Amino acid sequence: MGPQLSWYLALSAILFTIGAVGVIVKRNVIAMFMCIELMLNAVNLSFVAFSSYFQDVTGQLFVFIVMTVAAAEAAVGLGIIITIFRNRESLDVDDANILKL
Amino acid sequence: MSTLLFIIFAGMAIGCAIAMVSQSNPLYCAISLIGVFISLASIYVTLAAPFIAAVQVIVYAGAIMVLVIFVIMLLNVEHSEPRRKRLKFLVPMAVGMAAVLLAETAFILYSVQTSANHFTGNSSNVGLTHSIGEGLFTRYLLPFELTSVLLLMAIVGAMSLARRTTILSATARVIPGAQVLAMHEVNPRAIGDLRPVEAATSEEAAHLLGVEFQSNRGGQE
Numbered sequence: 001m002g003p004q005l006s007w008y009l010a011l012s013a014i015l016f017t018i019g020a021v022g023v024i025v026k027r028n029v030i031a032m033f034m035c036i037e038l039m040l041n042a043v044n045l046s047f048v049a050f051s052s053y054f055q056d057v058t059g060q061l062f063v064f065i066v067m068t069v070a071a072a073e074a075a076v077g078l079g080i081i082i083t084i085f086r087n088r089e090s091l092d093v094d095d096a097n098i099l100k101l
Numbered sequence: 102m103s104t105l106l107f108i109i110f111a112g113m114a115i116g117c118a119i120a121m122v123s124q125s126n127p128l129y130c131a132i133s134l135i136g137v138f139i140s141l142a143s144i145y146v147t148l149a150a151p152f153i154a155a156v157q158v159i160v161y162a163g164a165i166m167v168l169v170i171f172v173i174m175l176l177n178v179e180h181s182e183p184r185r186k187r188l189k190f191l192v193p194m195a196v197g198m199a200a201v202l203l204a205e206t207a208f209i210l211y212s213v214q215t216s217a218n219h220f221t222g223n224s225s226n227v228g229l230t231h232s233i234g235e236g237l238f239t240r241y242l243l244p245f246e247l248t249s250v251l252l253l254m255a256i257v258g259a260m261s262l263a264r265r266t267t268i269l270s271a272t273a274r275v276i277p278g279a280q281v282l283a284m285h286e287v288n289p290r291a292i293g294d295l296r297p298v299e300a301a302t303s304e305e306a307a308h309l310l311g312v313e314f315q316s317n318r319g320g321q322e
Contacts, residue, residue: 020198034134064233
């Protein structure tokens with residue numbers, strides 16, 4: 001007997017939770033970015049698990065699309081990070097507070 | 102056997118994820134994240150999804166993480182010294198939110214557990230490249246095309262964001278009157294001096310900045 005569907009969902013939820021905690025706790029903008037990637041991967045895992053268990057290819061197609069979105073996010077996000085670093089000379093998110101009241 | 106593999110790779114993934122969140126150096130963070138990606142790719146192989154596993158390794162661990170590490174190296178951030186504490190309520194809030202998420206997960210798993218659903222095996226060709234390509238180009242053609250548009254927008258956005266501002270002429274940088282320059286107009290690297298310049302006139306500001314001032318108003322007067 002192999003692992004059940006709920007095991008994969010539990011793993012996915014744990015990874016998502018770790019990523020969400022990281023986004024809140026981290027201060028380095030690159031580390032926050034990587035935590036967001038971890039959350040996307042957790043969702044991908046549950047997509048693939050459902051797709052395999054119900055023998056439907058749709059889940060894996062959407063994993064493909066999520067990966068494309070992650071790649072686009074990486075390009076644009078890292079461009080924003082480089083621009084912030086040029087203007088503020090810092091990667092700390094607390095230093096990018098010019099819109100704060 | 103598959104249970105053992107799942108436990109090994111799930112443990113690797115969770116361990117690497119926790120290591121990623123607890124690291125303070127972004128480079129070690131990135132390497133731990135690559136560990137998570139690799140173990141997730143292994144789990145995809147055990148789930149009979151070889152195409153997704155390959156794409157996971159090639160796109161995530163290969164392309165995205167190389168881009169992230171490239172940016173870490175490019176910005177050359179030294180190890181951040183411990184700074185003042187900000188917003189003390191954030192860590193308890195994170196712990197509370199994690200507890201809520203995990204409780205929610207446990208509740209949902211409890212309901213899923215009752216409807217036991219076992220993996221039926223590799224009998225079909227669901228995870229193979231052929232079926233994914235067939236689905237992508239027939240039934241899900243519109244999302245596929247939208248994805249290509251998204252990639253095009255990402256290319257344009259990344260280029261326009263990361264582009265270094267061109268070095269403007271002296272008259273464009275030094276504004277007569279208030280002498281307040283936007284940060285993106287003054288290129289700190291090009292000037293080599295981050296101190297603000299206070300001056301009453303354009304000539305004075307240009308002299309302080311060490312650039313040659315050309316008045317473009319002279320011809321009009």
